[in-house]
Amino acid sequence: MARHLITSAIPYINGIKHLGNLVGSQLPADLYARYLRTRGNEVLFLCATDEHGTPAELAATKAGKPVAEYCKEMHAVQERIAGDFGLSFDHFGRSSSPQNHALTQHFAGVLADQGMIEEVTEKQVYSNADERFLPDRYIEGTCPNCGFDSARGDQCDNCTKQLDPVDLINPRSTISGSTDLEMRDTKHLFLRQSQMKDQLDTWIDGKTDWPVLTTSIAKKWLHDGDGLRDRGITRDLSWGVPVKRGDADWPGMEGKVFYVWFDAPIEYIACGAEWVEAGKGTDWERWWRTDKGADDVRYTQFMGKDNVPFHTLSFPATIMGSGEPWKLVDYIKSFNYLTYDGGQFSTSRGRGVFMDQALEILPADYWRWWLLSHAPETSDAEFTWENFQSSVNKDLADVLGNFISRITKFCRSKFGEAVPEAGSYGAPEEALIADITARVARYQDHMDAIEVRKSAQELRAIWAAGNEYLQAEAPWTTFKTDPDKAAAQVRLALNLIPLYASLSSPFIPTAAASMLAAMKVEDAGWPDDVPAALARLAPGHAFEVPEVLFAKITDDNVTDWAERFAGTRA
């Protein structure tokens, strides 16, 4: 048994997440956490909401609520929907927690002690009408790159170029619309990432088993142009972690907060402390401090590609630069993007399917299966309703669901609702057992390697092997001439169901639980010995024919949903 720490990129607080967010971070993290638990490992799986920064403030303003109240409510909403999707976090924390405030201030203090923080006075846009500085999205203007007239202070939505508020042409305040702006001096803290460049480069070079997507993005940021640059870690805002040097005030930094990118990854650690505070665990440091037992923990992070620079460079710079024995990530699984019907998913524009809406039309397992079996691993992947329909109908309804329904119903009609006793296995049964044994070993290798699509393919092949066996051996035909032989065939096929449940539970936990309930057994955990697992249901063991596990998606459904989700969400 090993110890595994798993974190998913923490979802931003400004709304309900879309299916792209889900498949790019939380869902594959959940798949891996569930798998490792089934294998008997000790797992700590943490996630949280990312609550600071201007988009949170603007979303709160739009909702007509104070930002703290907005974040508290949205955290509860996200937590509930995550639960509905079966995301099995050990704790779902908040980056605005007191634990994260203290830890972020602590990191800033020790980084400063290590000479890793520079105080920089720079000119920032100040709005006289609003009596405040206008960072990031508080300012809009014309993009100097493409001429788009609503470019934001941090980025142009049209050409995606990263911007600085001072770059904008004809800038205006998004709070008041005022153009009475001036440049004023303001002091900020910068993390001297450039100092760590060689150390980070060597560290990344050692990660030869990481996905190329992860290492290539890290290398690009390390070496393109001037190489890794120092980054501002503070902002002139009121919502956030107040700038302090450990417990002490930081002269000249009064009224400022840490910038969201600095405090958000620190929440991975603080979330452990929240987990203990919530009474769900007793010792978070044994997961996070290598001087307190975390040396034998394997730490895996999950995220979409845009988060990779922060996790491969900035956060490691924070940890390494602190000189303290915090746990560094061991493996970063990153994803390309899921696109929606020929375009991008977008939270701000409400484009695509959002987690709450998805569950209004179908249960979580349908989505989990499609998303994971089409995870954007080697390239971007597109969600279309036709593809969703065909994959759900083929894999879940025709292959898995049909196998279970066919064999349980046939057994009920000929032998009753209990495992039949007569007959013994012959060559086709031995061949099936050997085939499943080999496939389970392959499935396990893919899951260990977090190859999500390959794992799904192998799992589907394991389901299909059961169907093909039934098709070839046709117990309904055998029964007419040799009922004992048919009984043996049925016995083996029924025994596949609890095995399928254990193997499938990381992908489709609800259906797996229904399968076990129908067969009236507990989950026996991972089948380390497949032949033994396939002998688990003894003759005479009672079961029940389950309800339909997966309903087919009709062409009318597809037409309706495509229409309903065509535009943007109000």
Ligand SMILES: Nc1ncnc2c1ncn2[C@@H]1O[C@H](COP(=O)(O)OP(=O)(O)OP(=O)(O)O)[C@@H](O)[C@H]1O
């Ligand atoms: N279309 C997508 N496909 C896969 N992963 C995505 C997609 N969009 C975002 N992600 C990932 O989802 C996770 C959560 O993202 P976050 O809540 O910060 O939203 P975001 O990146 O701002 O997306 P959006 O702007 O669409 O809301 C991150 O790891 C991010 O990389």
Ligand SMILES: [Zn+2]
């Ligand atoms: Zn632009």
